[in-house]
Amino acid sequence: MIAELGQFSIALALALALVQGSVPLVGAHRGDRRLMALAKPLAQAQFVLLVFAFAALAWSFLTHDFSVRNVAQNSFSQLPAMYRFTATWGSHEGSLLLWTMILAGWSAAVSVFARPLPEEMVARVLGVMGLISVGFLALLLLTSSPFERLFPIPADGRDLNPLLQDLGMVSHPPLLYMGYVGFSVAFAFAIAALLSGRLDAAWARWSRPWTTTAWTFLTLGVGLGSWWAYRELGWGGWWFWDPTENASLMPWLAGTALIHALAATEKRGVFGNWTVLLAIATFSLSLLGTFLVRSGVLSSVHAFATDPTRGLFILVFLGLVVGGSLTLYALRAPRMMGGGSFGWLSRESLLLANNVFLVAALGAVLLGTLYPLFLDALGLGKISVGPPYFNAVFVPLVAPVLFLVGIGPLARWKQADLHDLLWRLKWAFAVALITAALLPLTLDGMNLQVTLGLFLALWILFTVLKGFAVRLQHHRGSRIRQLARLPRAFWGMQLAHAGLALLVVGVTIVSNYETERDVRMPIGSHLELAGYRFVFQGVEELPGPNYLAGRGTMEVTSPWGRSFTLYPEKRNYNASGMIMTQAAVNYGPFRDVYVSLGDPLGDGAWTVRVYHKPFVGWLWAGTLLLALGGGLAAADRRYRVAQRRRSAPASVAGPLRSIAGEGAA
Amino acid sequence: MRRWIPLLVFAVLGVFLYLGLYLNPKEVPSPLVGRPAPDFTLPVVGRPGETFSPSEVRGEVWLLNIWAPWCSVCLEEHRHLPRMVADRVPVYGLTWKDLDREAAPLLARNGSPYVAAVDDHDGRIAIRYGVTVTPETFVIDREGMIRMKHVGPITPAVWEKKFEPLLRELQS
Numbered sequence: 001m002i003a004e005l006g007q008f009s010i011a012l013a014l015a016l017a018l019v020q021g022s023v024p025l026v027g028a029h030r031g032d033r034r035l036m037a038l039a040k041p042l043a044q045a046q047f048v049l050l051v052f053a054f055a056a057l058a059w060s061f062l063t064h065d066f067s068v069r070n071v072a073q074n075s076f077s078q079l080p081a082m083y084r085f086t087a088t089w090g091s092h093e094g095s096l097l098l099w100t101m102i103l104a105g106w107s108a109a110v111s112v113f114a115r116p117l118p119e120e121m122v123a124r125v126l127g128v129m130g131l132i133s134v135g136f137l138a139l140l141l142l143t144s145s146p147f148e149r150l151f152p153i154p155a156d157g158r159d160l161n162p163l164l165q166d167l168g169m170v171s172h173p174p175l176l177y178m179g180y181v182g183f184s185v186a187f188a189f190a191i192a193a194l195l196s197g198r199l200d201a202a203w204a205r206w207s208r209p210w211t212t213t214a215w216t217f218l219t220l221g222v223g224l225g226s227w228w229a230y231r232e233l234g235w236g237g238w239w240f241w242d243p244t245e246n247a248s249l250m251p252w253l254a255g256t257a258l259i260h261a262l263a264a265t266e267k268r269g270v271f272g273n274w275t276v277l278l279a280i281a282t283f284s285l286s287l288l289g290t291f292l293v294r295s296g297v298l299s300s301v302h303a304f305a306t307d308p309t310r311g312l313f314i315l316v317f318l319g320l321v322v323g324g325s326l327t328l329y330a331l332r333a334p335r336m337m338g339g340g341s342f343g344w345l346s347r348e349s350l351l352l353a354n355n356v357f358l359v360a361a362l363g364a365v366l367l368g369t370l371y372p373l374f375l376d377a378l379g380l381g382k383i384s385v386g387p388p389y390f391n392a393v394f395v396p397l398v399a400p401v402l403f404l405v406g407i408g409p410l411a412r413w414k415q416a417d418l419h420d421l422l423w424r425l426k427w428a429f430a431v432a433l434i435t436a437a438l439l440p441l442t443l444d445g446m447n448l449q450v451t452l453g454l455f456l457a458l459w460i461l462f463t464v465l466k467g468f469a470v471r472l473q474h475h476r477g478s479r480i481r482q483l484a485r486l487p488r489a490f491w492g493m494q495l496a497h498a499g500l501a502l503l504v505v506g507v508t509i510v511s512n513y514e515t516e517r518d519v520r521m522p523i524g525s526h527l528e529l530a531g532y533r534f535v536f537q538g539v540e541e542l543p544g545p546n547y548l549a550g551r552g553t554m555e556v557t558s559p560w561g562r563s564f565t566l567y568p569e570k571r572n573y574n575a576s577g578m579i580m581t582q583a584a585v586n587y588g589p590f591r592d593v594y595v596s597l598g599d600p601l602g603d604g605a606w607t608v609r610v611y612h613k614p615f616v617g618w619l620w621a622g623t624l625l626l627a628l629g630g631g632l633a634a635a636d637r638r639y640r641v642a643q644r645r646r647s648a649p650a651s652v653a654g655p656l657r658s659i660a661g662e663g664a665a
Numbered sequence: 666m667r668r669w670i671p672l673l674v675f676a677v678l679g680v681f682l683y684l685g686l687y688l689n690p691k692e693v694p695s696p697l698v699g700r701p702a703p704d705f706t707l708p709v710v711g712r713p714g715e716t717f718s719p720s721e722v723r724g725e726v727w728l729l730n731i732w733a734p735w736c737s738v739c740l741e742e743h744r745h746l747p748r749m750v751a752d753r754v755p756v757y758g759l760t761w762k763d764l765d766r767e768a769a770p771l772l773a774r775n776g777s778p779y780v781a782a783v784d785d786h787d788g789r790i791a792i793r794y795g796v797t798v799t800p801e802t803f804v805i806d807r808e809g810m811i812r813m814k815h816v817g818p819i820t821p822a823v824w825e826k827k828f829e830p831l832l833r834e835l836q837s
Contacts, residue, residue: 297685311686315679315682315683318679318682319679323679326675327672329671329672330669330671330672373682373688577735
């Protein structure tokens, strides 16, 4: 009964979405306020219906309703309650339902928080989001119903994929989808601007907090995905350049370019067309990611089951959304953009360079991800593109962006003074370069990769500090109070940039200095790695809720005499018979010690893999800081100020700039 | 005109994505195709003392089917294989990593689709054949060359499309 109610509410939501995707758009075109007024209540009602549908599916999972096919295939009587709940989005169908619910959530949020915007704009934005919703709800109902019944009812389920039975997986998809889907708001704003024909600073201002919020979620989602892979796949890597990972990296790169382009468009009215195109591209890449992961077009470690009908459906939808919006762009984008002119060295030109490199990096990832498909489709053979390609092209394209991070925030809009910039940054540059060149020498000799990475990281950190110093130099009074008074947008930008620096430190050090050993260990034997001493105490059987684990015990003593015990596991899941490696990790601020069990070799001996990963934690600390910065920037006061004044016209950018302060971009 | 470029780029991309829907990225051609089938001599499952070696069937077209007792898809394939093959070609089995010695009783109970199934206990021969998953099937010609490798179960459609024409050509 519950399942049927869930199914029914999805159908009802589709009906509402059809109205939301058409009537308010017509209303905005004709200037009919009654039609436009429909958008908000429709968006909110849709959200309520989809939350109900989602709750119905979660209920079916929690109560072991194996008559629902989705539950029978992705749950198991012994599965712990937490994973039964998360199994709700463990399948293709369930995750699609989560996707549509989040989309409805964003629409509802727009309907609530966009009150000060002109009615036409809101109607158009919600109308576009309604159309997207129609596509996904139809996909859900026609090809991937999560509530399909099964007869005869199986006695037990087939269990959730053991890979997904992990803390990281609990929150990774919802956060990732919050990001993916959140970009639909930026997309809808861009389309609404194209429809209205007014590509001025106003739409950029309105979509900025939304875009930054979506970007923040996506950052967290990508970071958690990487953390999950690190802990769960058992070989200690954190990024594999797998098509599924690239599918989330591409919208992230485009989104990063977008939030910077929006800053220039809002403050100076420049790059209007480009920014619109980026907004379209960012959401299109989110959709492309969905297509790649769900259609089975590319082979990947964690793709969903392949089904050409679904793939075709998503492709047609992708074609309509992207093709339609690009056609609209071609027809409606203004031929001449207004906006101020700017010098060759200015905040604008630096932001432009940032965009060029980010988009080039995005193109490189896109090419590498789709290249096997291109060759295969042309009958030129089967290849796979691996990390060597991505590392070779990605690093040189991202390094200039990282360098620009140091200059951009300190450059003035319109025209920056080269001498002034050089003078201000000379110490940051010199100290970063000398430290980065000398540090590897103290470890194991010259290493240009490490020098480059550390230089960029230190350069960013120093220039962030310089940024604070510049902001404070003209003020008097308590430093602490001044710091607290700086706008959140400024804090957000600086923290995010500092997070980027931490991330670079983590990546550089762990890729160059990690050590590992893969050895046969009899009971009581020991090995040494990076000064750590590991003593293997054997493996004992330990039953888990829905698996039988072989739990190894490894006594570890650090070079400083501190000792701790790690318990890596090898789990055999009862329902699926799948064997999973559960690595044991001792986390530390400057290194992780990572142990995973290989295979039993008889007589209690096992193959054991041991890793010493210096600074790997900085990767995730950096990601968190990036997200924190994004969150702060999105919560900046001026967005709320703008909301309090009903319908802020474009020219408001002037007075507001003085509130936000010039440095906050 | 310039503003139509993004749409054009996307259209090209869309065509490739569409073509991609009908390709199988997991199907990688085996580098062994066109090379001699690796030789081995292994004990036959369920017939103590007996061995089998590919050299014994030189001059004949035959199939080598890789399976394992714990592979449920393989057991499903066993049920349909005899009907499809219908004595057109001898099928030999390579039993992969039968660590619990289940293969012999299992074949005796269900009926064996093989002329003989050999026991690749430590999986060494499977490695030489580049086996990645079970089931996999190799078509080996009269000269002992591998002519085709099929990954996954042989369904009637696959049999008709991939095996029939090749066997006809090889056996003529």
